[in-house]
Amino acid sequence: MIPNTWQSCHYVTGLSGVLCYTIPNSGVIWTWDKVLTLVLMILCGAAVFFGLYIVYAFFAFFTIEGLEFMNILTHGGREFGRYPFSIYGSGVLKFLTYVIPLALFQYYPLLYLLDREKSVFYMLTPLISLLFIIPCFAFFRFGLRRYKSTGS
Known part of the structure; x- marks a missing residue:
């Protein structure tokens, strides 16, 4: 379902309020590179979820109900993001890095924002x-x- 304009305004307003509160209270010393990292995290995260919805459209060509499979990836990805990816072990972290790149725009850049990693590579992982x-x-x-219409 595509949200209407009013719902979109609520989402943007809510997100803006959350960011306005959390950014100054995060304990992060904000420099230009960290602001850029945060912007890349948001934009590239939206792009990855856009890609997941494109994959959902692919499954819709061949299945009657592909929604449950995609909910595992979209909602499951959101649930995975509530905790540090390092608690899941190296196998899950590799899956979330190389197969469905949630860690590339959540986990690795966050390590850079929190000064746990100093390498600029971690700042740029959302681009990957x-x-x-x-x-x-x-x-x-x-x-x-491969799509075949029913003809009706």
């Missing part, structure tokens, strides 16, 4: 997550080519 969109669109195009 944008590569996830390429196979998502490839799956969707594959689905479009």
